[in-house]
Amino acid sequence: MERVTKLSSEKAVVIFTASEYPMCHTVTSLFSDLGVAAAEHELDKDPRGREMERDLARRLGGRAPPVPAVFIGGKLVGSTDRVMSLHLGGKLVPMLKAAGAIWL
Numbered sequence: 069m070e071r072v073t074k075l076s077s078e079k080a081v082v083i084f085t086a087s088e089y090p091m092c093h094t095v096t097s098l099f100s101d102l103g104v105a106a107a108e109h110e111l112d113k114d115p116r117g118r119e120m121e122r123d124l125a126r127r128l129g130g131r132a133p134p135v136p137a138v139f140i141g142g143k144l145v146g147s148t149d150r151v152m153s154l155h156l157g158g159k160l161v162p163m164l165k166a167a168g169a170i171w172l
Contacts, residue, residue, distance in 0.1 A: 141167035
């Protein structure tokens with residue numbers, strides 16, 4: 069739990085991913101297209117990835133898989149569905165600006 073908390077606040081946008089889930093690529097591409105230099109942590113390549121995956125699943129209400137898990141400004145925003153909903157509703161960019169992830 070401490071590791072996720074520490075890593076989630078290292079940059080304005082932090083995304084926990086796993087290479088076997090295609091939606092992780094979709095979410096990281098969205099942030100890249102918006103000009104965000106997000107920190108990405110691939111759980112399947114981290115020795116403590118399983119531990120972090122369990123923590124993220126708990127934080128997301130038992131959601132499986134718990135990736136992608138997006139943090140903006142150190143706060144858990146959610147997974148693909150929540151991020152896309154915010155983006156389509158015009159709320160994602162203001163959140164990114166408020167967190168200092170983008171300036172335009």
